[in-house]
Amino acid sequence: MPRITVTVDGVTYEEDVEPRVLLVHLLRERLGKTGTPVGCDTSNCGACTVLLDGKSVKSCSVLAVQADGCDVVTIEGLGTSGSMHPMQQAFHEEHALQCGYCTPGMVMAAIDLLRENPDPSEETIRQGLEGNLCRCTGYCNIVRAVRRGAQEMGQAVTRS
Amino acid sequence: MTVQEVGQPRKRKEDARLLTGRTQWTDNLTRPGLLHVMFLRSPMAHARIASVDVSAARGMPGVVAAFSGQDFAAEQGSLPCAWPVTEDIVIPDHPPMAVDEVRYVGEAVACVVATDRYRAADALDAIEVDYEPLPAVVDMNEALASDSAKVHEAGNKAFSVTITSGDIEAAFRDAPVVIDRTYVQQRLIPSAMEPRAVMADTDGESFTVWSSTQIPHVLRVMLAVVTGIPEHRIRVIAPDVGGGFGSKLQVTAEEVLCLLLARKLGKPVKWGESRSEGNLTVHHGRDQIQHVRLAADSDGRVRGLQVGLLADMGAYLMLVTPGIPMLGAQMFNAIYKMDAYEFGCTGVFTTKMPTDAYRGAGRPEATFAIERVMDELAAELGMDPIEVRRRNWIRHEEFPYTTISGLTYDSGNYEAATEKALALFGYDKLRAEQADRRDRGDPVQLGIGVSTFTEMCGLAPSRMLGEANYGAGGWEHASVRMLPTGKVEVITGTSPHGQGHVTSWSQIVSDALGVPFDDITVLHGDTAIAHKGMDTYGSRSLVIGGVAVVKACDKVREKARRLAAHLMECSPDDLDFAAGAFTVRGTEQSRTIQELAYAAFTAHDLPEGVEARLDSDATFDPDNYSFPHGTHLCAVEVDTETGMVKIRSYVAVDDVGTVVNPLIVEGQVQGGIAQGIAQALFEEAVYDAEGNLLTTTMADYLLPSAADLPNFTLDRTETPATSNPLGVKGVGEAGTIASTPAVVNAIVDALRPYGIHDIRMPCTPERVWRALEGVRR
Incomplete structure (x- = not known):
């Protein structure tokens, strides 16, 4: 059984995994990182989105062995203790979540979207989040939250 | 000065946990020694089970049973x-796991319990x-034809019902205008983002079931009734439940079987469904064929409405399957006055997944049919669709109004909502643009x-449910x-799964008791904590559950008043309650409700007959339904060359x-609108002629994304x-x-000059x- 070394939310793990094990199952069932949920089995919904070496991936479509030597950030690794990441805060301010099941993936995808385009238009946000499905909100407030998050993050960069 | 909490756009208390991944989805939960369950499901829509052999599976690594x-x-x-809607309804036996016969693709026929989900698979x-x-x-x-194969021994008709009010024959006799249409409410898959999951455990005597x-x-x-396990031994x-939309208003095979597996094995078991499994086996919604006839005078006044439904039950009747079309029985007449109304419905068995509640449950179907037909009436008469509605709707001064179907609408103002919507929409300007595009022969029609x-x-x-x-x-x-600390x-008893009850109930209690919003917590969704409840569906939680909270607060306040009167040596009637404190009228003397809570806790000085607690409970049972209403206006651009529909603007009042x-x-309104648009434009559960579901994944069953x-x-x-x-x-359901x-009215409105008066959903x-090709030829 292959042994992998993977850093998740700042902690480095060494794990023996079957080659067929999905990254999301490693996260959820081995490492206790249940903040990342699974919403489908065809990589359509995006609920399981995490950052793999800084880029968003759907962790149901990545094998755990592919993450060997990589740095994974999940929704649980955002922000600092006691304060949320600006994007999480923006989702709260704009009421961009209802049941909250798609939210971890939506937030991670939004952060990745801003990496490529720090000041996206509404249209860019809508296109950029196409791979993340939400059944509750109708997306209006999610789009607003990403705009707000972008502004907050832009200011955070300017200030530092 | 305290601000009234009710009416404030409070940010939700629920969010922080959900936003940081500290969630309690059922599939996140575990127990020491937890085993994983997987079900083998029928690939056949209809078959006799000759044999099932699980012996080879039992010997495989990691397999416990x-x-x-x-x-x-x-x-x-x-x-x-x-919900047996008629006395002679056919309710077939519905074993959680098929024994002799399978009747839809996806029905469970066997299961494996293993140490992890990979071994189980x-x-x-x-x-x-x-x-x-x-x-x-x-x-x-075809199912109703005399030579059809039978889904059940008793035949393919589950029930048939006809309800009449007024003289329907007279309404149609010599009617200057009769609109006769058939609409198809396609089958939908509710698609809550959290797939279902169940965990069950036992200490040998009692059982706990966690379920989404x-x-x-x-x-x-129902678990007690179905399994015979005494109710007091089941918790x-x-x-955390990730959306429901009616799909989790169900007693499922998997819930029963996981409970029975925990009993058989004496060990904790968990099942989590895959999305493909869910598309097959989470109950579906809608699926009706609606035959609608409307009689009207030449000035647009509606005389009568006749509705005949065929409602696809699927293979079995689940928790409220036959009741869903019946929830529409009194809604086809909608906001309109008329002389006569007839509603008929036949529930039909097919070899497909059963249907049941899906957001709106019977009422979207009814609303679709009447709103489509009112547009057809307007077109027939060359009248503006707003005008034809205006001529028929109940005017605000006529409330309370008893409709032809027998409901009494308590309040409403259709004129006000419509005027506001028309102004926001820029109705007249859009009509002018539409005329212009028509004149120009623009390939993109409005x-x-x-x-x-x-x-x-x-x-x-x-009382009405009893009737x-x-x-x-x-x-x-x-x-x-x-x-004790205030x-x-x-x-x-409500069970939220995204609706924000913790926040809203806190606002209600804050006003009722004068306690800060942040000092209030709301517990729910555990029968050992919330021992009584009827749960969350049918836009009921605030209207009934929220009012129960108000009533419980009223009782707490009255207890506090007696205690305050005793402590301040006055009559309860001399106390004014404001901002969380009782004040002796005309004096400075007061006690806060928090002080009284502590006094009740210490119980050092209680008046005669007052117990040592400042708490209460209440139930609320309304006299009537509630009747939200509104006016929604949609403008679409239809590309007549490609068939592409683009929503240009959408106004909802x-x-x-x-x-x-x-x-x-x-x-709620935004999400609701999105789901309704999804039915109009994108979604359909498709079965082939052999009863195979073709839309088993999210790649085939198209939920709209932000880009859509x-x-x-x-x-x-x-x-x-x-x-x-x-x-x-x-x-919850309005949007x-x-x-x-x-949306569909808008699409048909764009295409009417081409002689098109309907497009089947999804458009x-x-x-x-x-x-368009059909009429071009």
Whole structure:
């Protein structure tokens, strides 16, 4: 059984995994990182989105062995203790979540979207989040939250 | 000066946990020694099970047990149908795991219990099932033919019902205008983002079931009834639940079987469904063929309405399957006055997944049909669709109004909502642009869709449910307890799964007791904590559960008043209550409710007959349904060359009565509209002629993404309900009920000059293009 070394939310793990094990199952069932949920089995919904070496991936479509030597950030690794990441805060301010099941993936995808385009238009946000499905909100407030998050993050960069 | 909490756009208390991944989805939970369950499901729509051999699976690595339906036959009972809508309804036996016969693709025929989900999946492959195929029954009309194959021994008709009010023959006799249409409400897959999951554990005597359910209380009763395990030995917990939309208003095979597996094995077991499994086996929604006839005078006045439904039940009757079309029985007449009304419905068995509640449940179907037909009437008469509605709707001064179908609408103002919507929409300007595009022969045509809807919400007055032969009541329960330190614990019988009850209930309690919003917590979804409840569905939670919270607070306040009077040596009548304190009228002497909570706790000096607690509970059972309404207007651009439909603008003015939290109300309306648009444009569960579901994944069943939807312009009018002290009407289903006909009316409006008067949903580019090709030839 292959042994992998993977850093998740700042902690480095060494794990023996079957080659067929999905990254999301490693996260959820081995490492206790249940903040990342699974919403489908065809990589359509995006609920399981995490950052793999800084880029968003759907962790149901990545094998755990592919993450060997990589740095994974999940929704649980955002922000600092006691304060949320600006994007999480923006989702709260704009009421961009209802049941909250798609939210971890939506937030991670939004952060990745801003990496490529720090000041996206509404249209860019809508296109950029196409791979993340939400059944509750109708997306209006999610789009607003990403705009707000972008502004907050832009200011955070300017200030530092 | 204290600000009234009700009406404030409070940010949600629920969010922080959900945003940081500290969630309690059922599939996140674990127990020491937890085993994983997987089900083998029928690949045949209809077959006799000749044999099931699980022996090879039992020997595989990590496998603890494997069972077939035969192994459960003596103990699994029959999944319940709580709504026998007629006396002679056929309710077939519905074993949680098939024993002799399968009747839809996806029905469970065997299961494996293993140390992890990968081992369980491996072992499923080793199970051998010998099926003897039987004919699939897919089409409702064919199912009712005398020579059809039978889904059940008793035949393919579950029930048939006709309700008449007024002289329907007279209404149609010599009517200058008769509109006769048939609409298809396609089958939908609810698609809550959280797939279902169940965990069950036992200490040898009692059982705990965690489930991704909307109805922990109903589920507990039903698990007891189905399995024979005494109710007091079953505890049901709905932890965080990721959306429901009616799909988790169910007593499922998997819930029963996981409970039985925990009993058989004496160990904790968990099952989590994959999305493909869910598309096959989470109950579906809609699926009706609606034959609608409307008679009118030449000035547009509606004389009568005749509705005949075929409703696809699927293979079995589940919890409220036959009741869903019947929830529409009194809604086809909608906001309109008429002389006569007839409603007929036949429930039909097919070899497909059973249908049941899906957001709106019977009311979207009804609203779609009447709003489509009112547009057809307007077109027939060359009248503006707003005008034809205006001539028929109940005027605001006519409330309360008893409709032709027998409901009494307590309040509403259709004129006000419509005027506001027309102004926001820029109706006249869009009509001018439409005329211009038509004149120019623009390949991109503009269509305007109108939907002036109402719905019956706040399910439901127990007396009326009894009259409808429903197996339970419609009351709701709440407890409110002041803790010694002055904080407040609220226990609600509702079971939220995204609706923000913790926030809204806190606002209600803050006003009622004068306690800060942040000092209030709300507990729910665990039958050991919230011991009574009727759960969350049918836009009922605020209208019934929220009012129960108010009533419990009233009792707490009155207890506090007696205690305050005793401590300040005055009459209870001499006390004024404001901002969380009782003050002796005309003096400075006062006690805060927090001080009184502590005094009740210490119990050092209680008046005669007052117990040492400042808490209370209450149930609320309304006298009537509530009737939210609104006017939704949609403008679409239809590319007549490609068939592509683009929503250009969407305006919704909703009247949901008093608003507790405008942020949450807006969110509900936005999400609801999106779901209704999804029915109009994107979604359909498709079965082939052999009864195979073709849309088993999210790659085939198209939920709209952010890129597929526009922003919505929302506003409100506020006509308080008179049937409850909060004046609230409910908002969970409004958007979904209103938006589907608004969109389809807009598409048809764009295409009417081409001689097209209907497009079957979902109105995909292909369907629109084919309709245009049909008339071009």
